[in-house]
Amino acid sequence: MNSGLIDGLFVFMLAGFIGFEVIRRVSPLLHTPLMSLTNALDAIAVVGAIVLVGEHKSQLSFILGVIAVIAATSNVVGGFLITDRMLKMFKTSRPTKP
Amino acid sequence: MTANFAGNQTLIEVLYLIASVLFILSLKWLSAPKTARHGVWAGEIGMVLAIAGTLLHHGIVDYKWIVIALVIGSGIGVPLGLVQMTAVPQRTALSHAFGALCVTLVGTSEFYLRTPDVPRFMMAVLCMEVILASLTFTGSLMAAGKLQEVLPQRPITYKGQNFVNLSILGIAIAVAVYLVLHPGAKQLFPLMIVVPLIFGILMIIPIGGADMPTVISLLNSYAGLSAAAMGFVLNSKLLIIAGALDGSSGFILSVIMSKAMNRSFTNVLFGAFGQVQAAAAAGKEDKTVRSATPDEAAGILAAANRVVVVPGYGMAVAQAQHKVRELYDALTKRGVDVRFAIHPVAGRMPGHMNVLLAEADIPYDRLIEMDDINGDFPQTDVALVIGANDVTNPAARTDQSSPIYGMPILDVDKARTVMVIKRSMNPGFAGIDNPLYYMDKTLMLFGDAKGFVNGIVHELSGNTH
Numbered sequence: 001m002n003s004g005l006i007d008g009l010f011v012f013m014l015a016g017f018i019g020f021e022v023i024r025r026v027s028p029l030l031h032t033p034l035m036s037l038t039n040a041l042d043a044i045a046v047v048g049a050i051v052l053v054g055e056h057k058s059q060l061s062f063i064l065g066v067i068a069v070i071a072a073t074s075n076v077v078g079g080f081l082i083t084d085r086m087l088k089m090f091k092t093s094r095p096t097k098p
Numbered sequence: 099m100t101a102n103f104a105g106n107q108t109l110i111e112v113l114y115l116i117a118s119v120l121f122i123l124s125l126k127w128l129s130a131p132k133t134a135r136h137g138v139w140a141g142e143i144g145m146v147l148a149i150a151g152t153l154l155h156h157g158i159v160d161y162k163w164i165v166i167a168l169v170i171g172s173g174i175g176v177p178l179g180l181v182q183m184t185a186v187p188q189r190t191a192l193s194h195a196f197g198a199l200c201v202t203l204v205g206t207s208e209f210y211l212r213t214p215d216v217p218r219f220m221m222a223v224l225c226m227e228v229i230l231a232s233l234t235f236t237g238s239l240m241a242a243g244k245l246q247e248v249l250p251q252r253p254i255t256y257k258g259q260n261f262v263n264l265s266i267l268g269i270a271i272a273v274a275v276y277l278v279l280h281p282g283a284k285q286l287f288p289l290m291i292v293v294p295l296i297f298g299i300l301m302i303i304p305i306g307g308a309d310m311p312t313v314i315s316l317l318n319s320y321a322g323l324s325a326a327a328m329g330f331v332l333n334s335k336l337l338i339i340a341g342a343l344d345g346s347s348g349f350i351l352s353v354i355m356s357k358a359m360n361r362s363f364t365n366v367l368f369g370a371f372g373q374v375q376a377a378a379a380a381g382k383e384d385k386t387v388r389s390a391t392p393d394e395a396a397g398i399l400a401a402a403n404r405v406v407v408v409p410g411y412g413m414a415v416a417q418a419q420h421k422v423r424e425l426y427d428a429l430t431k432r433g434v435d436v437r438f439a440i441h442p443v444a445g446r447m448p449g450h451m452n453v454l455l456a457e458a459d460i461p462y463d464r465l466i467e468m469d470d471i472n473g474d475f476p477q478t479d480v481a482l483v484i485g486a487n488d489v490t491n492p493a494a495r496t497d498q499s500s501p502i503y504g505m506p507i508l509d510v511d512k513a514r515t516v517m518v519i520k521r522s523m524n525p526g527f528a529g530i531d532n533p534l535y536y537m538d539k540t541l542m543l544f545g546d547a548k549g550f551v552n553g554i555v556h557e558l559s560g561n562t563h
Contacts, residue, residue, distance in 0.1 A: 007335070011335045011339060011342075012338050016345070018122055019125070019343040019345070019346035019347060020346045020349075022125045022126050023125060023343075023347045023350050024350060026128055026129045027129060027130060028354070028440075028448070029131065029452045029462055030128060031354075031449025031452075032447060032448060032449035033453070034351075035190055035318055035351065037128060037137065038125070038344040038347045038348070039190065041125075041145070041343065041344065042321060042322055043145075043197055044145065044336060044337060045197065045200045045325050045337060046149065047149065047337070048328060049200055050152045050155075051152060051155055051157065051332075052207050053164050054153075054160050055159065056159060058210065058211060060207060060210055061207035061210065064204070064206055065203070065204070065207060066163055068201075068203040069167035069200075070170045072171065073167065073168050073171025074171045074172070074193075075193045075200075076171075076175065077176060078176065078177075078193060080138055080145075081178075082179040082180075082181070083138050085180075086453050087131070087135045088135070089456040090452075090456045092462060093463055
């Protein structure tokens with residue numbers, strides 16, 4: 001149990017540093033898509049909810065799990081969709097203008 | 099995790115590992131517009147792998163309801179992915195609320211499944227998860243409501259507000275501490291949800307519309323941290339990684355936004371915004387302004403070599419971005435160098451103005467960030483301000499008594515000529531007078547942004563042969 005916790009803290013620390021270094025380099029131009037993308041990725045919480053629904057250990061955990069899966073899935077689908085729509089709009093002037 | 103299923107378990111962990119790598123690559127590719135869409139694809143593949151891996155989990159007996167919930171969720175997600183670009187801030191706030199809802203519900207279920215046999219550290223993380231997620235849930239709903247303008251945008255403040263808010267948060271933390279010491283105290287757990295839910299609402303009440311970019315970023319960070327805490331509870335490294343990435347992203351954006359709004363770092367961390375409501379009822383009686391008509395403005399613009407357009411949220415409200423694009427085309431055709439100066443808080447969330455201009459087909463290499471363009475204003479013939487006010491106010495540089503003193507601004511006052519499209523001389527959102535409007539080189543273009551820009555475009559195209 002304790003080693004799992006320490007492992008988790010190591011992972012959290014490393015991911016935090018990677019996140020900081022990677023996201024620092026994201027151009028301010030793309031900060032809105034950045035937020036909608038991280039939002040979609042964050043909805044990976046859906047995996048925890050799926051297990052709750054699938055295991056059906058109690059009526060409460062099942063019902064809350066179903067709602068949680070719905071909420072997180074809407075974030076996954078909506079988040080990726082809108083991020084891609086936004087990124088498609090960003091074009092340079094070079095190919096079109098002489 | 100029994101030994102007989104070790105093979106399956108290893109496969110699941112490998113899929114999660116690949117998903118983690120794809121998530122990190124996803125954000126890395128987002129750093130530049132050229133590779134950004136690969137980032138979305140990497141994220142999507144990672145997500146599919148992670149969900150597929152989860153379905154292999156040996157304890158899962160009921161697939162029917164998983165599929166039903168996934169289908170309903172997708173059905174809600176699609177319209178949320180198709181909203182107008184002006185509505186992206188409230189959509190984002192809403193999705194923070196959904197994410198937080200998921201984390202709250204999973205945390206609650208885990209508590210009731212495990213109590214009273216919860217190790218202390220696990221209970222502490224679980225409490226953190228539930229507190230952060232539930233306050234993010236109501237806080238984000240409030241933010242979405244304010245952005246959608248179903249709730250009043252004005253900050254609502256009262257005496258002792260910070261004391262009340264901190265006390266409520268204190269109650270939640272006290273309950274959490276008690277639960278850590280007595281993990282069997284089931285009857286107290288609902289308090290751990292309800293109290294932060296109330297705190298989330300109270301936290302957003304004193305926040306005004308202009309502070310929304312900071313608030314959204316902060317809620318983004320909270321949502322990420324709560325998901326990471328959930329990763330500790332479920333012992334899922336994938337969740338810890340995704341949560342840490344989201345948390346640091348929100349954190350970085352909060353810091354950038356707070357710097358752009360000239361707010362201190364502690365101000366951001368404790369969410370104490372909306373304090374600068376100083377009614378700057380400065381006398382503007384006998385100061386004179388010069389105004390111009392669309393054809394005069396068109397003449398000056400056509401004669402210029404370098405033009406910098408400064409768009410503000412007023413431009414988006416007037417839905418003028420497509421007319422601005424026509425203006426850009428007309429001037430570019432005449433050989434005028436047109437660029438756009440983007441203040442970090444132009445718009446209602448970080449980077450919002452870039453998206454609005456990109457939607458109007460304005461090439462992104464013409465959108466220049468504040469720090470990169472400020473040095474160019476002295477060589478700029480015309481600075482055209484459309485629907486922006488406080489971010490161009492030179493008082494932020496010079497007047498120590500101004501409520502916005504110290505806020506980084508776009509130095510439009512250094513351009514040779516300044517043109518400001520504005521409805522009237524009424525002071526803007528924050529109620530602060532802008533000395534820029536009374537300068538000799540400033541021409542006020544009174545009217546609706548869309549109509550006025552249209553007038554200029556009309557004059558310009560009328561004069562081409």
